[in-house]
Amino acid sequence: MTPEPGSTLDRLDRPDRTSDPWGDRTPHGRGTGWPVRRDQVLDAGLTDADVDTWVQSACVLCSNGCAADIAVKDGRMVGIRGRPDDRVNRGRLGPKGLYGSWPWASAGDRLTTPLVRDGGELREASWDEAMGRVVETSKRLLAEKGPLSHGFYTSGQLFLEEYYTLGVIGKAGIGTPHMDGNTRLCTATSAAALKESFGCDGQPGSYADIEECDAVFLYGHNMAETQTVLWSRILDRTHGGDPPVLVCVDPRSTAVAEEARRTGGVHLAPAPGTNVALMNALLREQLEHGWVDDTWVADHTFGIDELRQVVDPYTPEHAAEVCQVRADDVRRAAEIFGTADRVLSTVLQGFYQSHQATAAAVAVNDLHLLRGMIGRPGCGILQMNGQPTAQNTRECGADGDLPGFRNWENPEHVAELARLWNVDELTIPHWAPPTHAMQIFRYAEQGSIGLLWISATNPAVSMPELGRIRDLLAGDQCFLVVQDLFLTETARLADVVLPAAGWGEKAGTFTNADRTVHLSEKAVDPPGEARPDLDIWLDYADRMGFTDRDGQPLVRWRTPEEAFEAWKECSRGRPCDYSALSYDRLRGRSGLPWPVTDERPDGTERLYTDHVFPTGSDYCENYGHDLVTGGVVTPEKHKAMGLAGRAVLKAVPWQPPHEQPSTTYPLLFTTGRTVHHFHTRTKTGRARRLREAAPSPWVELSAADADRIGVSDGDRVRVESPRGHLEAPVRVTQVREGTVFAPFHYGYWDVGEGAGPDGAPRAANELTMTIWDPVSKQPVFKTAACRVSRVERSG
Amino acid sequence: MQLAVYVGMVHAAEQTLADSFRQVGDGHAAESDVAHMCATLAGWSDDHVRRLHRVADRYGEMDVAEPERLHAEGLSETREGPVGLLRDLQDLYLLAALVQSSWTVVLQAAQGVRDHELLEIVEHCESETDRQMTWLTTRIKQAAPQALLVAS
Numbered sequence: 045m046t047p048e049p050g051s052t053l054d055r056l057d058r059p060d061r062t063s064d065p066w067g068d069r070t071p072h073g074r075g076t077g078w079p080v081r082r083d084q085v086l087d088a089g090l091t092d093a094d095v096d097t098w099v100q101s102a103c104v105l106c107s108n109g110c111a112a113d114i115a116v117k118d119g120r121m122v123g124i125r126g127r128p129d130d131r132v133n134r135g136r137l138g139p140k141g142l143y144g145s146w147p148w149a150s151a152g153d154r155l156t157t158p159l160v161r162d163g164g165e166l167r168e169a170s171w172d173e174a175m176g177r178v179v180e181t182s183k184r185l186l187a188e189k190g191p192l193s194h195g196f197y198t199s200g201q202l203f204l205e206e207y208y209t210l211g212v213i214g215k216a217g218i219g220t221p222h223m224d225g226n227t228r229l230c231t232a233t234s235a236a237a238l239k240e241s242f243g244c245d246g247q248p249g250s251y252a253d254i255e256e257c258d259a260v261f262l263y264g265h266n267m268a269e270t271q272t273v274l275w276s277r278i279l280d281r282t283h284g285g286d287p288p289v290l291v292c293v294d295p296r297s298t299a300v301a302e303e304a305r306r307t308g309g310v311h312l313a314p315a316p317g318t319n320v321a322l323m324n325a326l327l328r329e330q331l332e333h334g335w336v337d338d339t340w341v342a343d344h345t346f347g348i349d350e351l352r353q354v355v356d357p358y359t360p361e362h363a364a365e366v367c368q369v370r371a372d373d374v375r376r377a378a379e380i381f382g383t384a385d386r387v388l389s390t391v392l393q394g395f396y397q398s399h400q401a402t403a404a405a406v407a408v409n410d411l412h413l414l415r416g417m418i419g420r421p422g423c424g425i426l427q428m429n430g431q432p433t434a435q436n437t438r439e440c441g442a443d444g445d446l447p448g449f450r451n452w453e454n455p456e457h458v459a460e461l462a463r464l465w466n467v468d469e470l471t472i473p474h475w476a477p478p479t480h481a482m483q484i485f486r487y488a489e490q491g492s493i494g495l496l497w498i499s500a501t502n503p504a505v506s507m508p509e510l511g512r513i514r515d516l517l518a519g520d521q522c523f524l525v526v527q528d529l530f531l532t533e534t535a536r537l538a539d540v541v542l543p544a545a546g547w548g549e550k551a552g553t554f555t556n557a558d559r560t561v562h563l564s565e566k567a568v569d570p571p572g573e574a575r576p577d578l579d580i581w582l583d584y585a586d587r588m589g590f591t592d593r594d595g596q597p598l599v600r601w602r603t604p605e606e607a608f609e610a611w612k613e614c615s616r617g618r619p620c621d622y623s624a625l626s627y628d629r630l631r632g633r634s635g636l637p638w639p640v641t642d643e644r645p646d647g648t649e650r651l652y653t654d655h656v657f658p659t660g661s662d663y664c665e666n667y668g669h670d671l672v673t674g675g676v677v678t679p680e681k682h683k684a685m686g687l688a689g690r691a692v693l694k695a696v697p698w699q700p701p702h703e704q705p706s707t708t709y710p711l712l713f714t715t716g717r718t719v720h721h722f723h724t725r726t727k728t729g730r731a732r733r734l735r736e737a738a739p740s741p742w743v744e745l746s747a748a749d750a751d752r753i754g755v756s757d758g759d760r761v762r763v764e765s766p767r768g769h770l771e772a773p774v775r776v777t778q779v780r781e782g783t784v785f786a787p788f789h790y791g792y793w794d795v796g797e798g799a800g801p802d803g804a805p806r807a808a809n810e811l812t813m814t815i816w817d818p819v820s821k822q823p824v825f826k827t828a829a830c831r832v833s834r835v836e837r838s839g
Numbered sequence: 840m841q842l843a844v845y846v847g848m849v850h851a852a853e854q855t856l857a858d859s860f861r862q863v864g865d866g867h868a869a870e871s872d873v874a875h876m877c878a879t880l881a882g883w884s885d886d887h888v889r890r891l892h893r894v895a896d897r898y899g900e901m902d903v904a905e906p907e908r909l910h911a912e913g914l915s916e917t918r919e920g921p922v923g924l925l926r927d928l929q930d931l932y933l934l935a936a937l938v939q940s941s942w943t944v945v946l947q948a949a950q951g952v953r954d955h956e957l958l959e960i961v962e963h964c965e966s967e968t969d970r971q972m973t974w975l976t977t978r979i980k981q982a983a984p985q986a987l988l989v990a991s
Binding site: 702 | 872879971973977985988
């Protein structure tokens with residue numbers, strides 16, 4: 045059935061969304077509002093009448109940030125429904141949200157008590173004993189080695205209030221620059237690209253640009269699997285009147301690629317590691333064909349001459365040769381961009397986790413700047429996030445950056461924070477670039493970081509070169525604290541394990557990839573002695589006795605709402621201004637996109653509508669980098685550029701990837717996601733329907749490579765790189781020839797007792813390289829040389 | 840004309856810098872970013888040496904005694920550990936500074952002889968030397984606190 049725009053589809057009885065991830069279409073024409081569709085799932089046998097209460101929240105199983113209500117019965121979470129009045133999802137939820145949101149909470153293997161390591165084994169302990177060990181180690185290291193002995197590695201899964209509290213403890217309590225989140229693996233390049241082009245983090249566009257655009261470019265973004273509800277939103281346009289044309293850049297022939305072909309667009313499948321060559325050709329075509337808005341460029345940008353020079357050699361033919369695509373396809377994609385009035389661009393891991401990541405993502409910004417397509421409806425740039433609360437990790441200072449997008453090289457910004465927290469400016473680490481995750485782990489490996497505190501993330505599966513990561517986490521040189529819901533692969537290596545409360549078991553806010561802030565209320569109590577992450581860090585701060593300059597407690601809040609109020613003051617006057625938001629304003633209504641100020645009490649749909657960018661030297665978040673080396677632009681050079689609100693155009697030549705195929709390792713290994721799982725499956729692997737839909741890993745090969753190696757569908761193969769190997773059954777798919785794909789979700793928690801393999805390895809990151817982008821410091825997961833051999837024929 | 844002397848000098852200095860970048864990259868292979876970036880930046884200096892051949896064809900290249908004492912020895916071996924890394928990066932910075940100031944001298948001469956091709960080559964190479972030094976400064980700043988205060 046095809047409903048009219050604005051009508052409502054009732055999906056209560058809808059069967060399996062694991063095989064129908066996008067659900068029914070609600071097609072509509074350009075410029076009309078996205079219709080409501082209500083998605084809901086309850087535990088088997090329950091109906092609405094059985095639900096005691098519905099508690100407001102938003103989904104945390106991808107970065108889309110779909111508003112939802114949690115169903116509660118007898119003090120347990122029993123279901124979920126989308127909130128129809130919300131700007132993000134208009135009632136919809138994806139399969140992960142529908143099936144994976146709450147089953148984990150009552151799983152039998154939840155951590156319900158702290159654990160400490162004695163004689164090599166973890167045993168149950170009281171909070172006093174566990175925190176006692178943490179605090180004793182912490183105080184000893186501070187006395188012996190000082191603040192640089194401490195490292196914190198957090199997540200993109202916690203709440204704003206928790207990140208801000210952690211940020212204050214780390215930056216003003218201890219004073220260490222060694223803080224980062226697993227957002228380094230998923231969205232660091234998003235933030236870096238926005239800072240390079242516009243002077244500051246913050247998505248320029250809005251999801252509502254989908255309703256207004258006449259072309260959508262998806263760069264390395266398999267949206268159909270990573271953000272299923274956002275993809276539904278695009279499908280509702282491509283199936284409605286006056287649909288947009290899609291262009292897909294992805295080495296795999298995904299559902300996005302199919303839709304690109306169906307809508308008359310293009311699927312470009314560049315060889316892994318060649319994105320920059322392709323982007324330079326797209327930029328060059330805009331210049332060659334006069335599709336550039338010269339007046340706008342002159343008024344609002346800086347750097348056009350240098351960009352022109354850099355991209356000049358990248359003819360469509362040259363790019364075709366480097367990327368192994370058709371020159372005509374490059375021309376056609378460039379023409380679509382150059383002749384459309386309103387283009388929406390979205391970018392994700394195919395760019396962020398690949399070679400020359402920041403440079404490729406910046407080139408997307410460049411394309412929009414060349415055509416003056418920014419700050420108006422339909423002309424969005426979504427440098428997407430990979431996780432639901434990654435934006436808050438970036439805003440609040442739980443990663444390396446200073447809170448409120450402040451610039452660590454700007455003394456006035458540091459002074460603002462010192463005043464706000466009433467601490468000495470030199471306490472706040474700002475003398476060097478913040479330490480990124482890969483460097484934190486290197487210091488932990490060397491033992492100069494003697495206490496590493498990991499919260500809500502699982503690097504023993506998600507980081508590159510797992511053999512190395514497991515060794516350094518297991519070693520005696522660094523005391524490891526892990527705070528999580530379950531005994532993850534990482535927790536199994538810890539010296540102290542702290543049981544945390546999860547989503548629905550605590551309150552807080554978080555912000556999605558189009559800056560929309562949602563409130564997630566507490567629905568149920570956590571099990572056993574598990575505690576909210578906020579409470580754990582407050583307890584640590586109390587026990588450590590962190591004080592300000594007047595001897596008063598440094599962290600003065602006790603509740604999530606008080607933490608939010610403190611954050612509002614920190615954000616005031618900065619681009620991510622939350623000052624006119626409150627818990628009350630977020631209750632019972634749609635989420636609101638920041639900045640939310642007294643002048644803009646209902647938030648801000650799009651940034652840069654006045655084409656003034658936050659690039660001024662006194663306001664910007666950083667001064668920019670050399671995109672090839674990562675060398676930082678000095679304050680003096682930045683001031684000399686005289687940007688005064690102009691955006692920056694930057695381009696660099698393509699360079700070959702770090703590891704090239706060779707005779708020994710003739711193929712390129714790339715990793716990615718599946719629609720049924722999130723991250724390392726800590727939650728989704730404990731939801732029956734998602735587990736059954738994708739129970740175990742696989743490897744994808746092209747038909748040509750499968751023939752050459754002599755394997756067919758279902759055969760078990762060994763994939764090996766210079767660093768490690770995995771074994772899994774083969775699927776012969778449309779992946780491009782020469783490329784081997786494996787999903788990165790699968791580790792070892794559900795197949796053994798250890799942190800690593802007991803038998804044949806199966807984690808994709810056994811093979812990946814320890815190397816990162818020079819600017820964003822995001823590890824490169826998409827290009828490693830490998831070889832494939834058969835282990836066993838399928839039965 | 841003494842230009843040939845400086846062409847010879849900058850040639851030698853660039854070659855030394857290229858070799859030293861490689862030496863440091865190989866010697867600190869466990870610092871993955873250093874290893875890869877040193878390889879990239881060594882390639883830049885290799886490219887400068889190639890471009891200098893075109894200059895040498897026109898102006899000659901002389902290795903005379905006088906500037907000999909300005910020749911820097913390359914790094915014959917790398918040091919170990921975090922402080923060793925810091926010292927090696929500093930040595931690279933000093934070599935790069937010698938290259939940069941040599942290019943400055945040649946640049947002045949290129950303007951004097953009104954040689955556009957030479958000017959283009961020198962400006963290109965000098966700007967890349969500047970970027971090599973910027974990366975070194977950035978990496979030194981990052982490494983210094985941990986190396987000097989905490990690492991054993």
